[in-house]
Amino acid sequence: MEKGIQHIQISSFLTRSGLHCDTINLGYQLFGCSLGTAPIVVVNHALTGNSQVTGESGWWNEAIGEGKVIDTCRYTIIAFNVPGNGYGYNDQPIDNYQDFTAYDIAKLFLYGLEFLGVDSIYGLIGGSVGGGIAWEMAAQRPLLAAHLIPVASDWKSTDWLIANCLIQEQILNNSSRPVHDARLHAMLCYRTPQSFKEKFGRSWNETESLYNIETWLLHHGKKLQQRFQLSAYKLMNKLLQSINIEAGGLSFSEIVTPIKAHVHIVAIDSDLFFTPDENRETYRLIKQLGKEVSYHEINSIHGHDAFLIEFDQLETILKPIFGTNEP
Known part of the structure; x- marks a missing residue:
């Protein structure tokens, strides 16, 4: 099953900065098994991406699809568009973009899941800024996902x-x-x-x-x-600049300790944006808290974009999470 862009109208939304929005249009797409019939995977797009994660012109076709590592024959895929990202016929620009942070987008995505009647998911995965939004979603809803998979990302934007x-x-x-x-x-x-x-x-x-x-x-x-x-x-x-799960005042340990998900950190050894050193430090901090966490590193000369290039390595990392075992 693949549907076109569908829309949720979110009324009276307040950003963390205090901006009140009368209405925000949240676009999303569903792929794979019908909603309610299979484990759910939420996929968050990167800076120039969108909700078309698979199918015709899908930006992650190598990872998501029939017979792929995230198999649309076994999972329901939900992908939201960041409001204002310009994808979809009635997506409206966000004029007050300075008032929005990754926290606010995560909050909107969680509203979207609530609207769809989804209170738990199997996997929450995102690349780059999408991974940062995934971290923000897990921080706000620590019992949401069984697996949290930030790819070429982290829980904070570095200097x-x-x-x-x-x-x-x-x-x-x-x-x-x-x-x-x-x-x-x-x-x-x-x-x-x-x-x-x-x-x-x-x-x-x-x-x-x-x-x-x-x-x-x-x-x-x-x-x-x-x-x-x-x-x-x-x-x-x-x-991208605003990722910071500590922005609300709680410490990293206070935020991460309640998260039930097994955290699978996927770094890239040549990434200049979300460096492997930062990701290893995140792994160490989570490990110290006694949480389920694993660290994986893609070896590539291609830098941050390697998560869109090195699909054989990415498949090897993701297969134990999404592959042969029953969800």
Whole structure:
């Protein structure tokens, strides 16, 4: 079963910053088994992603689908759109994007699950900022998920990540081609020098009279500019900068101790955004609390984007969670 985008109207929503929203439109899609007939997996999308996690133009087709490691023949998949991400015919821009944080999006997603009559799920998985939102959901609803799987992510935005998000915001606010130019900068953070060396090797494009790395970056800038709204980019960048489950005043141990989920941390050894050192420290802190936690590391030269590239390694990590054993 795959349905198109469906919508939930959430009334009188208050952000943590104090902004009151009369109505927020929350879009979502369902994949796989009919709701109520199988274990549920919630998948949170990354910065330029959306609820189309599988199927035609699905951004995670290699991991989710019939016969894939997250098998749509065995699970019900729920994927929400971050409101204002621009995906869907009636998704409205979020004008006050500075008032929204990853905490608020997690709260909206939890409202969505409540609307659907879902009070427990088998798996909660997300990549990059989607993983941060998953952490925020688990912090707010510690009994929700049996398995929490943040991929290329963490429970907080580091100083390095916050700094890069500031540069992104400056480009988005001041460039004459904001989405295009911000994407150029972002691609340098999503990949690594080694990845570029292997891919391009200082090769020259005779037609364009540019290095191939330059034509590649310009292509990605143009491509995102054509399909992604400026308001959506500003919002998603703000959410990436705002991940912090401790923002409400409780300590990490106070927040994590009630979480029932087995936490499966999936890091990437070359990730410049959510570094393996930070993820190992998170693993150590959770382990000290006596919680069920496992640490996995994808080996790749491709940096943060490796969670969208190294699917064989990701499948090996996810298979014991979603694969041969009955949920």
